[in-house]
Amino acid sequence: MCDYKISDRAYTKLIFHAAKYPHLAVNGLLLSEKSTKGSAVEIVDAIPLFHQCLHVTPMAEVALMQIDAYAEREGLVIAGYYAAPENFYDNQVDKTPAAKIADKIQENFKNACFVVVDNKLMTLQHDRAAIQVYSCAGEPATRWSKAKFTLSQSSQTLEGVSLLLKRGAMRDVVDFDNHLDNPENDWTNDFLNKSLIDLQKLY
């Protein structure tokens, strides 16, 4: 059982993805540095995957393989999975779509985390991080149980994300589905890799 630290970049991308498609379930992957420092796992980036038909597997397989190669290249590793349930009131792990992907990730990375977006906390003003983090406890790991997490520079991140949401910045985030519709779309969301302060200047 370990603690997780979520960077502002990862938090921003995953919240933007959920906010871009408020009426759909969305999911995506979380990446962390390959070499872990200390006992906490630091999630540094998020790759949004799909917003349509999360329950079918072929494109998920394609995406996972490509993102694995991408992570390898960037010195990162796939360390988690996030998903936002379709129904407003669903916020448990078993109601979250495509949880099998999380299980698969956990097989390859023991300390993988499962982040469920808490729909009730998804507002234009984030006072608290709108997510719940779970990890697998015990050996052999079978169930997902609640884990502790911290958001890096919590108050600044929440302020920054709230401001950008109000300005409609989430419309520009790109997920793997967007890329499959048009290869010009960059699923690494390189433009969002600036600091939150720089992003605020753009919108």
Added chain:
Amino acid sequence: MALNYEEMSWSDVRDQFRKWREETGRHSEEVVQLWVAVLEDKVHKTGNERHLILEQVIIAALDTARFDIATQCTKQLALEFPGSLRVMKFKAMRYEALEQYDEADEVLDVIIAKDETNAAPRKRKIAILKARGRRVEAIKELNEYLKKFMSDQEAWHELCTLYLAMGEFGKAAFCMEEVLLHNPHSHLIHQRLAEIRYTMGGVENVESARTYYSQALKLNPHNLRALYGIYLCCNYLANSRAVSSKRKELQKLAQWALEQVSEHTTKQSTIKNNDKLIMSLEAALANLEIKSN
């Protein structure tokens, strides 16, 4: 898609609304913003389309919790069509948006009682069940509905999504096949059916998936998902088939599909070395298989 509200005239907005109506996309926030910015004052100029536009705005306003706009537009419609069941449906939708589901159900029951052949209120009742999280009941009601209204492809599509969420892939495939009957030339439906079949797994299903993906590709040579799909299916079949001649053929097809993907993607992609990422599929395919069997 960023729309420039200052530059759009009311006729541009009207045309955009018409386009969205025909495509049945869900652009609620944009509809409301355009309505408030441009069309609201000029809607009387739109002639016969006015009522369709008002309906579109009511639904968009309810979707984005702008109850003031929704009530105002509903009142306009009610004035012109007093006692209309179609307008009454919006009254029920308003309750639904406010999460007063019991009141909404009551209004819908009244509409159904007055007109048994009216499909819309029945579908709203099923939508309410879905919103309340009662998925199993929603599936049951939707099945009952489809026994009476067999050619409603929107309903078949919805039933397919519900079955997929429950993991009943076989039944989902059946529903999607019904949608395909109504849209035999849609590459998207072929592709979706292929995805469901591939997810079900097993040689027969993956072969079926391959034919659907091929058909999708024939209908739209730029369908990237179909190309990836053909690659995945051929790989799966090549690994499971015993006959060596078939295996060679499948491997050749897989190779072609992957090269097509690489070509189409790297031409436009802004990601560094995207082709290397795609080629990684070849290496990694053995390790990662997420199937629900």
